[in-house]
Amino acid sequence: MSEPSTTQILDNSSSENPVFVFMFDFDHTLVDENTDTFVFQDLKPEMMTDLKNWRHSGLSWTNVMRKVFEKLLSTCTVQQVTEWMEKCPISEKTVEFLKEINKCGHEINIISDSNMFFISTILEKHQIRECISNIHTNTTLVDQQKNTIDITEYSVAFNKPHTCETCPENMCKGEIVKEIMNYHLSPHPHHTPNIQFIYCGDGKNDFCACKQLRSIDLALPRKDFTLEKVIESRPTEVSCQIKLWNSFEHLNEIILEQLKEKSQ
DSSP: OEEEOOOOOOTTTEEEEEEEEEEEEETTHHHOHHHHHHHHHOTTTTTTHHHHHHHHHTTTTHHHHHHHHHHTTOOOOEEEEHHHHHHOOOOHHHHHHHHHHHHHEEEEEEEEEEHHHHHHHHHHHHOOGOOEEEEEEEEEEEEEEEEEEEEOOOOHHHOOOOOOSSSSOOOOHHHHHHHHHEEEEEEEEOOTTTEEEEEEEEOOOGGHHHHHHOOOOOOBBTTTTTTHHHHOGGGGOOOOOEEEOOOOHHHHHHHHHHHHHHHH
């Protein structure tokens, strides 16, 4: 029996009038791992060589992940892969701030070049899936009987091709951020004045997302990771406020302080 795992788009069911709209990358931002490589580190560690060869052949990352799933599931079951992904470490501080944001009624988006199977498995294991309003990522279709996991590019699954030269072909994070911002800033029954958008990430593909933010919004790049370096080299392209974080404890402090200031 097939179990579809798809992306939620602007559901907003848990936060009708948010003061904050949080947007998080996933790998090295909510979890301190690259989920695409974590999946085979223990189950099939020799695949790291395959991964490098596939990348050097010119395949897109999503096509590489198709090959990863195909080879991994030739000797492992979907259940084994699921159980291994459940072991992906997530800081208790990350769990704490996601729950607190949700408790305060604000919106949480995940915008990630990982995939829905990995993200949902990890969130559900830590009982925080319900904290997330929307997940924007590559879709997956899991079939336990056939022992397959099929991945589809976000741009293909939701018919959202783009021409951005900064982002990979399968996803422009800047376009997703603009879509989220336009939804909240346009007149509608749940419009909230003075809403603030906060984007948190670490990688080069998070730069396009940060470029969409306004001067009153906030970007939270992870210190000593690529996003910080790109912003430093192209400062005129970013208008928002910037705060660096260097640990999950530090990120927790920053987010809880933002929530505290708005509540006063």
